[in-house]
């Protein structure tokens with residue numbers, strides 16, 4: 501079954517998603533009859549590519565690999581450079597909007613407006629953008645539910661490593677008392693390189709940027725804002741809290757020196773930037789982001805590089821730790837893929853009724 505997709509914000513994650521679509525096209529078709537048609541790709545810096553017949557993904561990937569960009573795709577397409585993202589959501593017919601613009605943790609824009617517009621037009625939404633989900637998840641989910649639309653947010657925490665889909669499907673009726681973990685790939689990568697290779701903070705950060713882990717402005721990573729956004733998302737989506745940014749205490753890794761790291765290692769501890777969300781006895785949710793010395797015996801201590809991990813403390817299962825990639829092109833592209841596939845299955849089911 502054909503499914504029409506539009507993409508807003510075309511950077512690393514968008515490329516990762518298209519590469520997966522291309523690589524897994526046969527399996528997706530054979531197993532699920534999944535026939536994606538990318539009808540529009542628009543990016544503030546790169547312009548817009550619109551083809552209601554479906555953009556040739558293989559051709560576009562080849563152009564980009566050879567150093568070209570959206571504007572170099574020329575295969576009988578119609579590119580309306582003057583159409584902005586909102587016009588595209590308004591005018592182009594599609595089933596799913598994938599929102600991958602840069603995260604803005606202060607306003608959640610322009611993503612929040614894009615998402616609301618898509619819901620207004622009856623489109624499902626998948627996003628890896630943490631801004632709108634950290635700030636406005638409850639409002640957005642309410643609109644989606646009212647319209648019987650899905651809002652896929654898997655990529656906002658732990659990139660493609662399953663968190664939300666996994667918890668929703670397989671955790672109830674467990675009660676989760678606490679979630680704690682490593683939520684930022686860049687800082688974990690830096691701390692690991694400083695400890696294991698004696699790399700300087702600056703070189704490790706530069707490498708993390710080159711590998712595509714860091715945010716557009718890496719202050720968001722090293723000062724703990726990115727981890728804070730993820731803690732906020734976990735609080736409000738999984739723990740059903742209603743926290744605001746200001747309710748979470750935050751400290752980044754910039755005060756941690758190589759000496760601190762070496763000293764800690766001598767006594768069996770490792771510094772990790774830990775995000776934590778806890779439900780207190782009175783039902784109140786308390787959350788924080790801070791560097792903590794974690795004992796070598798704790799599973800979180802062995803999580804290295806850009807890998808992320810979350811430990812869920814539950815009443816029925818005790819502690820469950822999920823570990824996996826937390827950033828990266830294919831890894832986050834995969835998170836988009838799982839949510840798109842979930843929506844596809846829902847649409848497919850509805851059509852068959």
Ligand code: HSE
Pocket residue numbers: 656659683684685686687713714715721726826827828
């Ligand atoms: N900058 C983020 C990180 C990307 O390093 O974890 C994934 O959200």
